[in-house]
Ligand code: SF4
């Protein structure tokens with residue numbers, strides 16, 4: 262089996278030699294022997310190479326070069342230098358390299374294939390890739406068939422059309438991501454290197470087949486950030502007219518930074534997501550894309566068949582429920598510990614509330630949000646917490662500029678304009694800047710967590726906890742305590758450390774006042790004080806700061822999507 266790493270390979274060789282071939286693809290295993298700054302796509306895709314595979318390896322980038330250094334020790338391998346420039350001299354040299362590769366592959370697989378057969382295959386390839394380009398916009402199903410027959414790669418993109426259109430650019434994307442976007446009600450054109458664009462070119466067949474194949478590869482259409490000089494991102498955006506663009510990059514890949522600037526100038530709604538292929542799930546990516554798509558839908562017409570609307574926000578620490586009537590009046594707000602089973606807690610909360618309100622299930626429209634929303638299968642609608650917080654807070658206050666939500670396990674800063682989400686940042690990986698950090702502080706200082714706020718306001722001495730990492734901060738707190746500093750002063754320093762972390766997130770999204778502080782930690786007066794001191798503005802805390810996400814979910818139920 263031939264295994265290739267990048268779609269800028271001479272596919273015609275593989276077809277003409279009639280040798281099975283496939284592309285490497287990421288999985289959740291990580292190749293540990295590579296340097297930690299090798300990109301996450303490469304680290305996990307290298308694991309899909311089997312010992313008997315014959316490699317045709319494009320020198321795509323530093324990461325791929327380092328992977329090659331390992332693989333060549335165990336596998337029969339051929340290295341292909343694809344030049345970045347495309348002029349006559351470069352083209353001839355590349356054609357010569359391709360001719361040598363052709364001879365070596367024939368020898369390796371013991372095939373006697375005349376050049377005339379390669380010419381025929383190349384002519385078929387060019388013809389089919391032109392048909393593929395036409396079919397991309399008109400007949401995606403036909404495009405899928407052509408793409409799969411040319412590249413032996415599974416089609417990763419839509420075969421249906423939809424009113425919302427998402428253009429994917431950047432590095433390799435998976436079927437899972439495309440499916441997620443489709444399930445959110447949009448169709449996808451994949452212009453990353455797992456899509457069809459590396460196979461498309463405008464060239465006419467040349468008399469020398471190697472020069473012709475070289476020319477096809479060098480004049481490929483938009484795909485790869487490494488060949489940034491000929492990326493035609495603006496043209497693609499203008500011809501596809503996407504509702505939104507997702508700029509998808511791999512961790513430690515630097516090739517697509519300029520695409521963000523181009524997209525900003527084009528004024529097309531877009532979101533940048535960075536994936537760590539080897540870490541498995543991609544919850545944050547889903548939330549970012551989900552929030553972008555939700556901002557493009559309009560929630561405006563009242564739903565006709567229900568009298569009550571319930572929003573359930575399934576967070577990692579607690580599950581929140583808000584019930585409203587058809588006029589948007591809040592009837593009830595409930596909170597329960599989430600525990601090990603988010604679906605069970607949501608169900609219990611729903612039953613309890615229905616009994617209290619004396620309403621039957623047929624009368625209720627349920628919208629789920631929060632990290633556990635996918636588990637709540639009895640909800641009629643699932644919406645990201647970003648959108649729900651924006652709607653909930655905007656219902657309570659007018660012209661909000663920024664929401665800072667600090668929960669037990671995560672924190673987020675959301676920038677709004679006219680009640681709509683324009684940018685946001687989430688921290689769900691690191692304890693610093695979340696309620697988890699306060700739990701650590703409370704347990705070291707043997708103080709109930711609810712008392713931290715009041716205690717820190719009694720502080721008389723300024724101390725400094727310099728680390729932003731919860732683990733190091735923990736040892737700093739222990740050391741301050743052993744030096745005899747007062748609890749109140751240490752708690753205040755801990756609040757100030759969290760505030761610095763949150764402020765950095767606020768700056769990243771270019772936040773602006775008025776700022777509403779939500780989440781369980783919003784009730785901590787000491788943290789509010791530390792944030793206000795650092796930011797120089799007063800923060801608004803709603804009466805029930807924990808339930809704003811659930812309120813937003815309930816309000817979405819009240820409004821039908823159009
Ligand atoms: S991103 Fe570019 S160089 Fe890297 S594998 Fe894809 S096409 Fe090849």
Ligand code: SF4
Nearest residue numbers: 300322324432511514
């Ligand atoms: S994602 Fe970027 S760094 Fe990784 S292989 Fe592709 S081009 Fe190279």
